[in-house]
Amino acid sequence: MDELQGELRDLARGLGVDLFGVADLTAARDFVRAQGGEHIGRFSRAVSMGMRLLDAVVDELFRHEEPSAIYTYKGLYNSINASLDRAALLIAKRIQDAGFRAYPIPASQTVNPRKLEGAFSHKLAANLAGLGWIGKSCLLVTPDHGPRVRLATVLTDAPMAPGAPLPNGCGDCRECVDACPVRAFTGAPFDPSEPRDVRFRAHLCSDYSERRAMRLGEGLCGLCVYICPHGAKGKGA
Numbered sequence: 001m002d003e004l005q006g007e008l009r010d011l012a013r014g015l016g017v018d019l020f021g022v023a024d025l026t027a028a029r030d031f032v033r034a035q036g037g038e039h040i041g042r043f044s045r046a047v048s049m050g051m052r053l054l055d056a057v058v059d060e061l062f063r064h065e066e067p068s069a070i071y072t073y074k075g076l077y078n079s080i081n082a083s084l085d086r087a088a089l090l091i092a093k094r095i096q097d098a099g100f101r102a103y104p105i106p107a108s109q110t111v112n113p114r115k116l117e118g119a120f121s122h123k124l125a126a127n128l129a130g131l132g133w134i135g136k137s138c139l140l141v142t143p144d145h146g147p148r149v150r151l152a153t154v155l156t157d158a159p160m161a162p163g164a165p166l167p168n169g170c171g172d173c174r175e176c177v178d179a180c181p182v183r184a185f186t187g188a189p190f191d192p193s194e195p196r197d198v199r200f201r202a203h204l205c206s207d208y209s210e211r212r213a214m215r216l217g218e219g220l221c222g223l224c225v226y227i228c229p230h231g232a233k234g235k236g237a
């Protein structure tokens with residue numbers, strides 16, 4: 001199994017994946033099932049993959065009211081999602097060739113637009129795999145790149161060795177809470193025993209995105225990605 005895991009890691013790196021880990025989903029099974037259904041909840045492992053955004057693009061997001069900045073961000077966002085989806089497909093094929101089941105979850109998937117939720121939480125897998133912690137922004141915050149990553153996941157029954165969650169590194173910081181134009185974050189730190197609503201009023205972000213789409217032609221905001229001091233090495237503001 002170690003050999004397969006090493007092979008998958010090398011394959012992912014060759015496809016441009018910057019962060020790679022394996023999560024044990026068994027303790028989170030009820031949560032996963034409730035969110036995505038039995039066909040998602042039956043897998044015991046998740047391969048979590050992250051790809052860095054480009055700092056030069058994210059660093060301009062303080063101009064998030066300017067179409068040139070936000071459209072460039074949107075282009076980057078779409079390109080990285082497409083690269084991650086291709087990596088997830090090829091990783092899933094390799095796992096299947098090794099005799100296990102593999103179910104790729106696309107990088108950008110929303111089955112509940114009001115709650116901004118997909119069928120499976122990439123952040124949950126990345127957190128359990130040890131790639132980062134869940135910040136007050138409800139984003140995955142990685143030690144080296146902060147929330148400046150996009151994620152994809154391959155669910156599997158291949159019994160690979162999992163990582164372990166990292167300690168939460170937000171501390172007293174409230175930058176994302178104060179920067180959000182619609183005050184979508186409550187400032188509560190991540191607690192896996194509490195529902196996400198305790199930390200994130202997703203409908204405020206979703207409504208803001210709809211208003212931006214009407215006004216600017218693009219709904220993405222990204223200020224909570226831009227502002228986090230973890231990963232912000234040369235912000236423009």
Ligand code: SF4
Binds near residue numbers: 180183185204223
């Ligand atoms: S994307 Fe913008 S509006 Fe939505 S939570 Fe982040 S900072 Fe707030």
Ligand code: SF4
Binds near residue numbers: 135173174177
């Ligand atoms: S901006 Fe601060 S509080 Fe928000 S996720 Fe980053 S470190 Fe945590």
